[in-house]
Amino acid sequence: MVEPALLEVAGLHKRFRRAGQDVTALDGVDLRIAPGTTLALAGASGSGKSTLARCVVRLVAPDAGTIRFAGVDLLGLGEAALRAMRPQLQMVFQDPSTAFNPRATVARILADPLRVHGLAPRAQWRARALALLDMVRLPGTLIDRQPHELSGGQRQRVAIARALATGPRLVVLDEPVSALDVSVRAAVLNLLLDLQEQTGVAYLLIAHDLAVVRAVAGTVAVMEAGRIVEHGAVDEVFARPQATATRGLLAAVPRLVLREG
Amino acid sequence: MLAVRGLGVAYGGAGPPALADVSLDLAAGRRLAVLGESGSGKSTLALAICGLLAAGARVSGTVAFPGLAAAPVLGRDIGVVFQDPGGSLNPVLTIGEQIAEVAVVHRGLGWRAAAAQAARLLDRMRIVGAQAALRRHPHEFSGGQRQRIALAAALAADPVLLVADEPTSALDTVVQHEMVELLDGLVRERGLTLLFVTHDIALASMLADEVAVLFGGRLMEAGPVGRVFRHPAHAYTRALLATRLNLDTTVGETTLGARLPEIDPADFSVFVPARRVPHG
Amino acid sequence: MNFLRRVLATGEGLAGGAMLAVLLAVALAAPVLAPGDPMAMAGDPLLRPFQDAAHPLGTDRLGRDVLAGLIHGARTTLLVAGAAAAAALGIGITVGTLAGFLGGWVDEALMRVAEAFQTVPAFLLTLALISVTGPRASTIVLGIAIGAWMQPARITRAEILSLRERDFVAAARVIGMHKLEIAFREVLPNALTPAISLAAVIVAAAVLIEAALSFLGFGDPNRVTWGSMIAEGRAVLRGAPFLSIIPGMALVATVLAVHLTGRAVARTLRVRPEVVRPEVVRPEVARPVLG
Numbered sequence: 001m002v003e004p005a006l007l008e009v010a011g012l013h014k015r016f017r018r019a020g021q022d023v024t025a026l027d028g029v030d031l032r033i034a035p036g037t038t039l040a041l042a043g044a045s046g047s048g049k050s051t052l053a054r055c056v057v058r059l060v061a062p063d064a065g066t067i068r069f070a071g072v073d074l075l076g077l078g079e080a081a082l083r084a085m086r087p088q089l090q091m092v093f094q095d096p097s098t099a100f101n102p103r104a105t106v107a108r109i110l111a112d113p114l115r116v117h118g119l120a121p122r123a124q125w126r127a128r129a130l131a132l133l134d135m136v137r138l139p140g141t142l143i144d145r146q147p148h149e150l151s152g153g154q155r156q157r158v159a160i161a162r163a164l165a166t167g168p169r170l171v172v173l174d175e176p177v178s179a180l181d182v183s184v185r186a187a188v189l190n191l192l193l194d195l196q197e198q199t200g201v202a203y204l205l206i207a208h209d210l211a212v213v214r215a216v217a218g219t220v221a222v223m224e225a226g227r228i229v230e231h232g233a234v235d236e237v238f239a240r241p242q243a244t245a246t247r248g249l250l251a252a253v254p255r256l257v258l259r260e261g
Numbered sequence: 262m263l264a265v266r267g268l269g270v271a272y273g274g275a276g277p278p279a280l281a282d283v284s285l286d287l288a289a290g291r292r293l294a295v296l297g298e299s300g301s302g303k304s305t306l307a308l309a310i311c312g313l314l315a316a317g318a319r320v321s322g323t324v325a326f327p328g329l330a331a332a333p334v335l336g337r338d339i340g341v342v343f344q345d346p347g348g349s350l351n352p353v354l355t356i357g358e359q360i361a362e363v364a365v366v367h368r369g370l371g372w373r374a375a376a377a378q379a380a381r382l383l384d385r386m387r388i389v390g391a392q393a394a395l396r397r398h399p400h401e402f403s404g405g406q407r408q409r410i411a412l413a414a415a416l417a418a419d420p421v422l423l424v425a426d427e428p429t430s431a432l433d434t435v436v437q438h439e440m441v442e443l444l445d446g447l448v449r450e451r452g453l454t455l456l457f458v459t460h461d462i463a464l465a466s467m468l469a470d471e472v473a474v475l476f477g478g479r480l481m482e483a484g485p486v487g488r489v490f491r492h493p494a495h496a497y498t499r500a501l502l503a504t505r506l507n508l509d510t511t512v513g514e515t516t517l518g519a520r521l522p523e524i525d526p527a528d529f530s531v532f533v534p535a536r537r538v539p540h541g
Numbered sequence: 542m543n544f545l546r547r548v549l550a551t552g553e554g555l556a557g558g559a560m561l562a563v564l565l566a567v568a569l570a571a572p573v574l575a576p577g578d579p580m581a582m583a584g585d586p587l588l589r590p591f592q593d594a595a596h597p598l599g600t601d602r603l604g605r606d607v608l609a610g611l612i613h614g615a616r617t618t619l620l621v622a623g624a625a626a627a628a629a630l631g632i633g634i635t636v637g638t639l640a641g642f643l644g645g646w647v648d649e650a651l652m653r654v655a656e657a658f659q660t661v662p663a664f665l666l667t668l669a670l671i672s673v674t675g676p677r678a679s680t681i682v683l684g685i686a687i688g689a690w691m692q693p694a695r696i697t698r699a700e701i702l703s704l705r706e707r708d709f710v711a712a713a714r715v716i717g718m719h720k721l722e723i724a725f726r727e728v729l730p731n732a733l734t735p736a737i738s739l740a741a742v743i744v745a746a747a748v749l750i751e752a753a754l755s756f757l758g759f760g761d762p763n764r765v766t767w768g769s770m771i772a773e774g775r776a777v778l779r780g781a782p783f784l785s786i787i788p789g790m791a792l793v794a795t796v797l798a799v800h801l802t803g804r805a806v807a808r809t810l811r812v813r814p815e816v817v818r819p820e821v822v823r824p825e826v827a828r829p830v831l832g
Contacts, residue, residue: 045436059714059715091712098708099709101730151818152299162712182461185504186506194520208433212506252435253507253508254434256462299820300819301819526820
């Protein structure tokens with residue numbers, strides 16, 4: 001029996017006006033994500049993957065098309081209904097150094113989603129924040145620090161904790177490790193895998209580096225110039241790439257050259 | 262060409278020094294990759310070599326250029342490319358002005374000749390329509406193009422040493438690949454000596470002859486790139502190599518329950534964690 | 542507290558801060574330092590300064606004590622200037638935040654209003670208001686505030702515009718925060734820095750405007766102010782210049798103190814370069830390999 005898709009995007013179009021010119025960011029995009037799975041959106045910069053991600057979380061309004069999330073038409077929701085939907089659909093941003101209010105402490109950052117949606121009484125906020133920190137394997141001592149007092153990897157984990165605070169069904173991950181040191185990327189990706197297994201959350205992963213896609217995703221959609229040019233299981237697409245864009249991306253993955261001497 | 266001895270850099274106030282006791286050599290025409298992560302001091306090293314450290318920095322040790330007759334002049338003998346092309350290019354001037362200015366100031370070229378040279382450089386950098394591009398401003402170009410423009414400006418005065426601080430880190434993989442090929446070609450053509458700072462092992466392996474691995478402001482190991490990556494002597498280097506993400510790792514949904522190898526920060530040992538299902 | 546310490550660490554901050562502290566202390570303690578009505582005739586007229594212990598700075602034409610006038614005048618000056626600056630900043634920051642964050646027609650409308658007010662100098666505006674309500678301290682405060690809110694509004698708006706595009710604002714939207722909450726709770730506190738730097742300028746200007754109004758006779762007749770004291774001394778400028786010079790010096794000192802403090806605050810608020818934090822901090826483990 002085919003499970004109903006958690007996210008269904010159909011015919012998405014978006015054009016921007018940049019420097020006096022019309023730029024087509026999305027040119028008719030369809031995709032689906034099943035619950036508890038990971039779909040990676042790969043592509044070079046300018047391919048439209050970030051715009052697509054922002055449309056899905058309704059940070060940007062598309063010009064045409066539909067987005068159905070858990071059966072609900074996201075684009076048709078009014079302000080209040082959309083806000084009620086937010087807990088189920090969250091996002092982790094690319095650059096952990098700009099993803100937080102510079103003056104807020106970790107405690108406040110993690111309590112915000114709880115506060116906005118009334119998910120816990122004030123007395124419990126700190127305890128819930130500590131539990132979230134534990135979930136992303138950060139020591140509780142960080143709870144009163146400000147973002148600039150944390151390392152990049154720690155900040156990104158806080159961002160993940162914030163995204164999961166409301167128990168979402170889908171989290172959009174925008175280049176989650178590209179701004180991090182190489183030595184911590186594996187740990188953060190492992191954390192994402194563990195969290196997915198435990199909570200059953202689905203991921204929409206945006207990445208330009210196919211090695212990251214390979215590490216985390218089961219399905220991949222390759223984008224070029226606002227369209228999806230190839231779509232399938234990661235193993236399959238990487239082994240037998242059909243589209244030029246895919247081949248270009250595969251060729252561009254940095255390879256370790258081990259020379260003699 | 263370059264001899265660094267016992268270089269240490271510290272900034273005012275408490276905290277460990279940014280660099281401590283770093284010594285390395287770079288022969289003319291060779292390429293050195295300075296490999297490290299945040300806080301390793303790799304950028305500080307590049308800045309110290311260029312003489313671009315901030316005013317409050319306390320420097321110990323020496324940076325010498327035995328290959329040059331006189332002390333090098335930044336811009337003329339040393340060309341620099343930074344990670345963020347937005348920061349190194351002046352948004353108000355046209356790119357033609359910025360590239361030509363380097364040649365005018367450092368090599369005494371007339372503006373006309375400098376402009377012609379600028380167009381040739383842009384052409385070599387594969388900027389389409391070089392002549393028209395001279396009159397455009399940095400914001401009209403993409404990130405990858407801006408980085409190439411910055412490279413053109415760095416090379417305009419025909420330096421002997423090119424220093425690049427994370428030249429590809431802000432670019433996506435496709436553009437990175439082009440940039441690496443471009444750098445490789447240019448260095449070869451002009452017989453440049455190249456020092457580039459990076460956190461990317463693969464990039465180092467593709468572009469460099471020698472590599473110096475930094476951690477916590479200290480030099481962990483250094484040597485020919487093939488030797489260091491084939492037979493790393495230090496646990497940190499071994500760990501970086503073992504945990505590098507590449508196309509061959511099969512984890513995630515394709516192999517349920519498998520996880521990527523991680524580095525244990527206590528001793529740089531590498532381990533593959535069992536699936537840890539966090540409580541929460 | 543840490544911030545205060547840093548401000549006082551600079552030479553300007555220490556000097557300016559000290560002077561302001563003295564002024565504030567004097568103003569607060571006025572009824573204790575100079576009990577009684579400063580406008581009452583206290584002694585012989587036109588006593589020179591440093592002659593009579595009871596009137597260390599002398600007396601004016603009507604025998605009013607200059608020192609008492611100076612002390613109580615400090616009160617009025619700081620009160621009016623402080624209130625005016627606070628009001629100007631309050632209005633300006635709020636308007637700037639709404640305009641910058643909401644954008645669209647709200648932004649357009651508010652900025653056009655600001656431009657309209659910009660054409661009238663605060664001084665003339667206050668004069669006009671006084672002609673309606675009569676000379677009163679509250680009117681002066683209002684006049685200066687209305688004349689000075691535009692600059693903080695513009696500056697705050699500019700900061701908000703640049704902060705609006707940052708990821709943390711997008712993150713707040715994705716979490717589901719209401720627009721106004723994002724504007725005032727998340728963005729505004731990060732946009733205050735330039736407006737705070739303006740505070741000193743506005744306070745200094747307010748001090749001088751108030752003094753000028755008092756000098757011209759439009760000040761509150763029930764309060765003694767440095768401006769009115771200077772005006773009083775005008776009639777006997779040849780014979781007793783000290784009557785105008787002493788309050789004049791007080792004005793100079795106040796404005797100087799405000800400027801110095803303002804500069805020190807602005808300097809301290811300037812953005813510090815980001816400290817890069819390494820992921821792993823275990824230097825004892827990382828011993829270099831030789832060769």
